[in-house]
Amino acid sequence: MKYLLLLLLLAIPVMGIAQNNPESKYDEFILTPEPPVSPRITGPVLYGLRPGSPLIFRIPCSGERPIKFTAKNLPEGITIDEENGILTGTINNPGSYPITLKAKNKSGSVSRKFTLEVGNKLALTPPMGWNSWYIHYDRISDKTMREAADQMIASGMVDFGYQYVNIDDCWMMKLKSKDPDINGKRRDEQGVIIPNKRFPDMKGMADYIHAKGLKAGLYISPGQHTCAGYEGSYKHEALDAKTFADWGYDFLKYDWCSYTKVAGKKSDPDYFTRPYSLIWNELKNQNRDIVFNLCQYGMGDVWEWGSEHGNCWRTTGDLGLEQRNNLPGFYSIGFSNARHAEYAQPGAWNDPDYILIGWVGNANKMAEGTPTDLTPWEQYSYMSMWSLMAAPLIFSGDMAKLDKFTLNVLCNHEVIEVNQDPLGKQAILLEKTEQKFVMMKPMHDGSISVGLFNTGNEVNEISISLSGLGLYGKKRVRDLWRQKDIGKFADKFTTEVQPHGVALIRIY
Ligand code: GLA
Numbered sequence: 049m050k051y052l053l054l055l056l057l058l059a060i061p062v063m064g065i066a067q068n069n070p071e072s073k074y075d076e077f078i079l080t081p082e083p084p085v086s087p088r089i090t091g092p093v094l095y096g097l098r099p100g101s102p103l104i105f106r107i108p109c110s111g112e113r114p115i116k117f118t119a120k121n122l123p124e125g126i127t128i129d130e131e132n133g134i135l136t137g138t139i140n141n142p143g144s145y146p147i148t149l150k151a152k153n154k155s156g157s158v159s160r161k162f163t164l165e166v167g168n169k170l171a172l173t174p175p176m177g178w179n180s181w182y183i184h185y186d187r188i189s190d191k192t193m194r195e196a197a198d199q200m201i202a203s204g205m206v207d208f209g210y211q212y213v214n215i216d217d218c219w220m221m222k223l224k225s226k227d228p229d230i231n232g233k234r235r236d237e238q239g240v241i242i243p244n245k246r247f248p249d250m251k252g253m254a255d256y257i258h259a260k261g262l263k264a265g266l267y268i269s270p271g272q273h274t275c276a277g278y279e280g281s282y283k284h285e286a287l288d289a290k291t292f293a294d295w296g297y298d299f300l301k302y303d304w305c306s307y308t309k310v311a312g313k314k315s316d317p318d319y320f321t322r323p324y325s326l327i328w329n330e331l332k333n334q335n336r337d338i339v340f341n342l343c344q345y346g347m348g349d350v351w352e353w354g355s356e357h358g359n360c361w362r363t364t365g366d367l368g369l370e371q372r373n374n375l376p377g378f379y380s381i382g383f384s385n386a387r388h389a390e391y392a393q394p395g396a397w398n399d400p401d402y403i404l405i406g407w408v409g410n411a412n413k414m415a416e417g418t419p420t421d422l423t424p425w426e427q428y429s430y431m432s433m434w435s436l437m438a439a440p441l442i443f444s445g446d447m448a449k450l451d452k453f454t455l456n457v458l459c460n461h462e463v464i465e466v467n468q469d470p471l472g473k474q475a476i477l478l479e480k481t482e483q484k485f486v487m488m489k490p491m492h493d494g495s496i497s498v499g500l501f502n503t504g505n506e507v508n509e510i511s512i513s514l515s516g517l518g519l520y521g522k523k524r525v526r527d528l529w530r531q532k533d534i535g536k537f538a539d540k541f542t543t544e545v546q547p548h549g550v551a552l553i554r555i556y
Pocket of ligand 1: 181217275276303343365366
């Protein structure tokens, strides 16, 4: 009865607000404390780039502006924009370059170690950013992309490490379209791909994104056309890789889709790898670091070979199309992704698809956005699972309609620290029943992050054995969503977890 009442109390504000005031829905469920006014540098402590490639890195830092950024031990060739905290330049010699970043405003100052690893590995921590697909579908345009970049700064997401602004499908010309904007010559005489009329200046768009210290990404298919029927890269791989680099793109999602038609026989041992290794080699020849995302829905056990041909690989079908059973689709996608934990490592990540919260459009109908139907606790569970699994953190809802609650889910620096941990381990699923599951991720400093998830419809008590994790004696336990120490525990930690909710803790 007590729980029923609680559920009702939780449900009333949720139902009322979702209908008429999207801007403030769920505010009362906010757990993430406001960041202090003094500067706080967050985000990755390691960043990989190749010798001679241009660096653009905006230091994720919350706090009241103006902030003055400085850096000690900046390697030759790298400069810092002191007002915006953007590192740019190139480093020619491979090696490890430790830097001390400093941020100062009228309320205080902070410094933090940050290492540029110049070698052949990119994405040493999971990529973070935004992708256009689940909100704009085939309505995407240059204008919306630029606005998304503006919003990444204005919303403060950038201050927590989000940096990629990635366009998905539908920027090219489309075969047999009736829309004059997207119907036209798909390549020029030299074979160079021609964007559709909604993208009058692909290079200009990337420059615009870079000017803010952000990175630009795009999408294409190795097949003759993309999933939505737009021009693909088939037989133009080398030229497309060069074009994307010339335009200045930093991330490529390569979506199998129509490639099946040209892939040949499944008995061919290179059937699954061929299209990816082909363009990966071309991308490596460019004078630009392009993080490569394999999108082929987990075929051919991609986790076993993905690290040889890219930086992250989708492990499942589309999250936005996943059926809700008793539980929302992100759980089943997450469980399936969790099975491949052993393959995740710096530079190579399992990708369970995007974070679909805030305003998102129904993927079946490619519809306009509406507020997510996930409860607040489900959203915490989603973000906790993705963080523990060292998944790319790519939000794909509406950047123009980010409300306070959504930002509190996306922008908790202690939760993001779990995701961006330099050890690069993916959490393993320790335990799973009908009512609950437990994930645990070892961190570089010897601490352990643990998610205690309740998949039941009642409040549940969930425990973890500390000695089972190899932790003996009293250990400090911290609640990461609330950014608060809970206390010291020996042997066992037990907590109440809300229906479809999570206790995300770090044990020191
Ligand atoms: C596939 C991918 C999605 C999206 C669409 C675009 O379905 O899995 O992530 O890129 O194609 O058409």
